[in-house]
Amino acid sequence: GHQLIVDNFGGKVKRSNKEYGHSNLTIDNNSSLLGGVGDSLRAWMSHGDEAEKIPDDFQIIGHTERSHAAAIANEKQSIYGIQFHPEVVHTENGIKILKNFVLNICGAKQEWTMEGFIEKSVSEISKIDGNVLCGVSGGIDSTVAALLIHKAIGNRLKCVFVDNGLLRLDEEHEIEKMFKENFVVNFTAINAKKRFLDKLIGVTDPEKKRKIVGEEFVRIFTEFAEENGPFKWLAQGTLYPDVIESGVSKGPAAVIKTHHNVGGLPDWLKLEVLEPLRDLYKDEVRKVAAILGVPKKLLMRHPFPGPGLAVRVIGDVTEKKLNIAKIASKIVEEELELSGWYDKVWQAYAAVGDDKAVGVVGDERKYGNIVMIRVVESIDAMTADWTRLPHDILAKISNRITNEIDEVTWVSYVISSKPPATIEPQ
Structure with missing residues (x-):
């Protein structure tokens, strides 16, 4: 966005030395965007270019050792460009900067709450027709997705846990026990260790591993649906970072790595995909989980990749x-x-x-x-x-x-x- 603003308004962007991780940002001029953050802050960088010349009517409001125009502003038109990432925890006062822009400059109202998200999601899911098959891994994402859907449609949801042989030590037994003791959902466990491990023999390329695991999951779910259906939907615990890293978000993001629940779905999939969490980040999912009464042990459990130990x-x-x-x-x-x-x-x-x-x-x-x-x-x-x-x-x-x-x-x-x-x- 920073480079696009510079280029669009007549400035010049050039390739430069890559800047990753923490950099010290010095505040150069007063601005509505950086007001209240002090004279300097530690900012998180991830770029390989910079603004060589800023557009007319813009001023530099912040610089780093490697970027002389790391933050620019056109106060008259309320247009701002920043070279760093204010949205990440590693940037000091990042939330303050975002609040300055969203609330003070744009005049938006803070009406988004997790309770509101739950209410809206349940309302929307309750309108779908047909039965839902949900693949659960025992992780927080798929568990919360299942609980939201169950809250909306009850027994029209069936949860399936697939033991692919790529789980943590003794995890398959822990997951089955957890679901049966804590949640009132229809739960089935499938032992598919041999199927997955046979498919992965001799495969070393990480993207091929991810595709194989993703497709095998869907193949098993499809078989289960044919034997226990009819099902119309396949539900997954896809989150927004999964969507972005797989390059299927609403923009030109490069594929960083394919996630089995977004990039591994084959063309022959006969079920429609239901992803109630695809607009949320992990911290938001944990807030939803707490409201839904998920046990603390699961709430604080560390993330585990969809392809499991294959990666x-x-x-x-x-x-x-x-x-x-x-x-x-x-x-x-x-x-x-x-x-x-x-x-x-x-x-x-x-x-x-x-x-x-x-x-x-x-x-x-x-x-x-x-x-x-x-x-x-x-x-x-x-x-x-x-x-x-x-x-x-x-x-x-x-x-x-x-x-x-x-x-x-x-x-x-x-x-x-x-x-x-x-x-x-x-």
Whole structure:
């Protein structure tokens, strides 16, 4: 938007050095947009170009070390351009800047509430005809989607949980128990481990993995629908970040990675898609979940990718690497819970690939796998910063992994933020 404004009003945009992560923004002039944020702020950047010349009738209201026109304004026409991301938690006073624009400059009213969203969603869903089949993973997104739909249409909803063999350690049993003990919905569990793992044999490309997992899910749901139907709708817990990253939002966003519940749907799908949460971010979904009475343990559970461990096992998906990823991730979660860090971070897991390193076990040299630990802080998953965990916690995690998993010799900690990295390795 910043570059588009500059170009559209007669300025000039040029390629420049890439600027990712935190930068210090210095406020240069008083403006309605940046009023009340102080003389400077830490801003989150993600760009590879800058305004070389700003348009006439615009003034520079903020700059960084790498961008002389990181914020510009035409106060007469109330047009503003900013090079940074005010919407992410990593930008200081970002919410203040957005409020300045939306409330003070545009004069909008704050009428959006989660209670209002629930009421509107239930009203709209109640108008649909036919039965709904909802794929649930045990995560907060699909669970909330199911509860919203059930609130609207009751027994016309059937929930199906598919064990694809790519879940966290013992997760398939925990999910079935949770649904049966906490929610009054029609629930069916399907064991499809072999189907998924057979399809993934020899597949190393992450996008192909995502497509395979997404299509196999839909194939199973379609088979279930034919045997237990009729169903008209397939419901999913798609969120707005999923839509954006898959490049199917209302704009020209590039495909960052395909999400199984938006980019993995094949042309032969016979069911219409129902996505009641596709306009929400994760923090909003958690607010809806709390209103609907979802247990706190599920409410604070860390996000898990739709393709599961297929994207945390780099390279070929083998039983050996799956087992390493499952046990190592369980260790990470346990140590964070014991130290009081689990609820402080957005996501924490272990990934494994084909890279190996030499270790020493007893008096012998050993060639084993390298495990990568990833712990990040975020609000909506659109951006994320790596968590500065205390070294003693990292030491405990590392020691447990190398002691409890024979195949592992090295443990590394990922210190890349999003952007330029993504939260998941694939």
